[in-house]
Amino acid sequence: MxxxxxxxxxxxxxxxxxxxxxxxxxxxxxxxxxxxxxxxxxxxxxxxxxxxxxxxxxxxxxxxxxxxSTVTPAQLEELFIAMGEIEATCARLAAISMAPTERRRLQMVHERMGQAELQNDPSAFAEDNHLLHAMIYSGAHNAVLKDMAISLRRRLSPFRRAQFHLEGRPPRSFREHDAVVSAITRGDAAAAHAAMLHHVMLIEQSYEDLCATQTLRLPVNETN
Amino acid sequence: MxxxxxxxxxxxxxxxxxxxxxxxxxxxxxxxxxxxxxxxxxxxxxxxxxxxxxxxxxxxxxxxxxxxSTVTPAQLEELFIAMGEIEATCARLAAISMAPTERRRLQMVHERMGQAELQNDPSAFAEDNHLLHAMIYSGAHNAVLKDMAISLRRRLSPFRRAQFHLEGRPPRSFREHDAVVSAITRGDAAAAHAAMLHHVMLIEQSYEDLCATQTLRLPVNETN
DNA sequence: GACACAATTATTGTATGCAATATTTCTCTT
DNA sequence: AAGAGAAATATTGCATACAATAATTGTGTC
Structure with missing residues (x-):
């Protein structure tokens, strides 16, 4: 024990x-x-x-x-928005207060993620995706915000899982990350905030698209 | 029961x-x-x-x-920063999505707070101060962020209480609120964010000042 | 036959009891 | 006398037991 x-x-x-x-x-x-x-x-x-x-x-x-807990679509959207805001805040703080080492490591993971995407390795991609976001939380140097971000991410994980199966998401995700990582590494707080907000908003959007296609498919499946 | x-x-x-x-x-x-x-x-x-x-x-x-839980000064600062960021986020969202009625009510409470300050009514001032912040949380129209803000405010309440006793805080607080409320009512998201961040940062600063004076006074009191 | 009310059952809320671990105290040795 | 170790004590962790409330089922009446 x-x-x-x-x-x-x-x-x-x-x-x-x-x-x-x-x-x-x-x-x-x-x-x-x-x-x-x-x-x-x-x-x-x-x-x-x-x-x-x-x-x-x-x-x-x-x-x-x-x-x-049952989450209504409205509550789910609030969760996504809250997560976007928290992550964006972490990105902004990270742009301000990350140490040079942290910035380099962030850049490194980001580039490795690009490799994983090129080699079509979704498991490595997902893992590095998680790591990248976690590094940004840590880079904010604020345990309170970090805990909030982790908690929200965990709570939304069932709704984010499906996202990777959507067409074209990984390359788009990489490009969005690029804007975030680049802003953080060059210390541009406002850009980091905006880019991360944009990124999470697109994740939410892709989830909603997924829902839309599924509700269309569901009746079809029932007839089989 | x-x-x-x-x-x-x-x-x-x-x-x-x-x-x-x-x-x-x-x-x-x-x-x-x-x-x-x-x-x-x-x-x-x-x-x-x-x-x-x-x-x-x-x-x-x-x-x-x-x-x-014991909060070290470092942790306390993280709590204050997190609260500032969450409140600033709420202010930004409020500037975007508050209904006209909400904006009017916010303005109203703010002005009433000014009256309370002029009439030197600290209890009414404190009450409206709390109400004003709560209205901004609600105005963000996001229950998740609102809960976070309330939770953080509650957790920091022991450290914020003393703040009102500090010289010159209420009038300054009113002026800071003015910037926030004005930005929200005119829908200027970026200004609302910045003003609220500034406001909470000053609250933290005034708390630190208070601590400094107290640590200086404490030995003096011991000799009495 | 359907609805309402009551008795029964089941499930939660709280109390108590026992086992395991941490803390304290006492004794013994150096 | 001080420190280490062991016994004694206290406190937590979990299980069981009982009480209170909700859910269910059955019966009676309309």
Whole structure:
């Protein structure tokens, strides 16, 4: 048994399961069932649920089962906008306060991402994409904003995953990153902010496009 | 007993007590003591503590007592910067998307605040100050950013309280607000952002000044 | 047959109990 | 006397038990 406590592990596992779609939005989280499933008692289950409730992943209504938070399209858009703003803020601060080493490493990862795209290696591309954004959060040198960004990114991960499958996204993503990275490395705060805002806005847009094509396809699939 | 559950009430009471300084930073939060103090069992106490831990107000170390989070000066500065950035973002979005009614009401509260300052009514001034900022959060029309701003403001409240006692702050605060409100009402997003950033930065500065004078005064008081 | 109300069941909320770990205190050695 | 180690104590972590409330099912009446 590691240094990790049962509740900690439960909270992580549950969050992962929810984000992976094991417990779909709106579904009830029965404490007894969860206790059986994870082979623990209800006490740690409840503590984990409370923790997840404060992060917004689930809703804890008194005297009723906790349910996985349902996000309406309107709420989803607010989440995307908030994430865009936070990321843009981090990019702006990064442009101001990144150390020379950090700027060089950022540039390096960005270029490696370009290689991954040319070699058509989506897994390496996705990994470096994540790393690049994480480096920008860190580069802001502000743990509070960094945590916010990570939390939002995590919460939006189910909606961002599909994005990579969309036609033409990786090369476009690379070009958008280029504007961000270039602005940060040359210390242009305003440009970094604007470029990142633009980038995340386009991600949201591509998600919406994906939704649109899917709602058109769904009825077709039903007839099969 | 209202619709409110014990844990909910406990979490609120505890948070208020911590922010009020009843439990100073670094102090241990003994579960049994808290259970006795609030006349409940340890179970709801633990759930409340976990909830507070995820908000960052306390730290929950495994197998050790939870402690009230200690904020180093460096962390405090990060909190202030994060709050400035979030508030500035809200101001920018508010300048873009506030409805005409909201803009008028904002202007109204701002002017009333000026009256309160002239009439030397610090309580009315403080209340409207809070309202003004809250209106800007709401005016961004983004619940996620609004929650972040409220959460940060709450967390910084112990450090902001003293600020009003500082010489010359209210009139200066009014002038700073004027720049923000004017930019928002005329829809100048960039100016709203810049003005709010400037305003919160000055708040932080005045807090630091206060700290400086207090550290100078403290030894003097000890000799009395 | 459908709706309403009541009894039953199930599930959450809180309390208590036990086991495991951390902290404290006491003793022994150097 | 000071430090190290061990026993004792205290406190956390988790499980179980009971109480209170919501959900469900069944029965009776219209």
């Amino acid at each position: 590691a240094t990790e406590t049962t509740v900690e592990k439960l909270a992580n596992d549950l969050a992962e399961a929810i984000l992976a779609g094991v417990f779909p939005p709106g579904s009830k989280l029965d404490e007894n069932q969860l206790a059986q499933r994870y082979e623990v008692s209800r006490t740690p289950v409840r503590e984990a649920l409370r923790q997840l409730a404060t992060t917004g992943l689930i809703e804890f209504r008194p005297r009723r089962s906790a349910i996985v | 209202a619709t409110e559950t014990t844990v909910e009430k406990l979490a609120n009471d505890l948070a208020e007590a911590i922010l009020a300084g009843v439990f100073p930073p670094g102090s241990k939060l003994d579960e049994n003591q808290l259970a006795q103090r609030y006349e409940v069992s340890r179970t709801p106490v633990r759930e409340a503590l976990r909830q507070l831990a995820t908000t960052g107000l306390i730290e929950f170390r495994p197998r050790r007592s939870a402690i009230v």
